[in-house]
Amino acid sequence: MKISGLHHVAVICSDYSASKRFYTEILGLRVISEVYRAARDSWKLDLEIPGGTQVELFSFPGAPPRPSYPEAQGLRHIAFSVEDLDGEVASLVRQGVAVEEIRVDELTGKRFTFFADPDGLPVELYEA
Structure with missing residues (x-):
């Protein structure tokens, strides 16, 4: 394949x-x-x-709900690459979206954060 x-x-x-x-x-x-x-x-x-x-x-x-928290087996989240993590987080917050603290990926040194869609699906922004 x-x-x-x-x-x-x-x-x-x-x-x-x-x-x-x-x-x-x-x-x-x-x-x-x-x-x-x-x-x-x-x-x-x-x-x-x-x-x-x-x-x-x-x-x-x-359709039945799918558990997201605590971490359930299966597809964990959807992640989007962004150039300006701080700007995108500020935009989400202005629109009333609760965003987690920005963290640093200990393996890559890249910054990322999570928030949820209307059904609680975890969505990640990962700084390119």
Whole structure:
């Protein structure tokens, strides 16, 4: 197998409108397409991360919650690279998003922080 990159990360949300607003207005991801799938009573929103990777945002009525804390097995979080960590944290705080203290990765020396999406999914900003 020869993997050439990451294509997308899929997120199932409990409140589609709140998550759509969070990922587009607060995180600034660009909408590629938005489709309502009547047979599933479900929305699918494709969002572009600069560089070509995507976030797929889904709504599925009655989807069970997934534990995030304490750390559960499975996919842990989604991480975005940023150039100006301090500026991005300040922007999130201005928009009412609670952000953890900035930490330093002891292996790489790079700075990072975490916050949560509307469903409590951990989101990381990692300074490039």
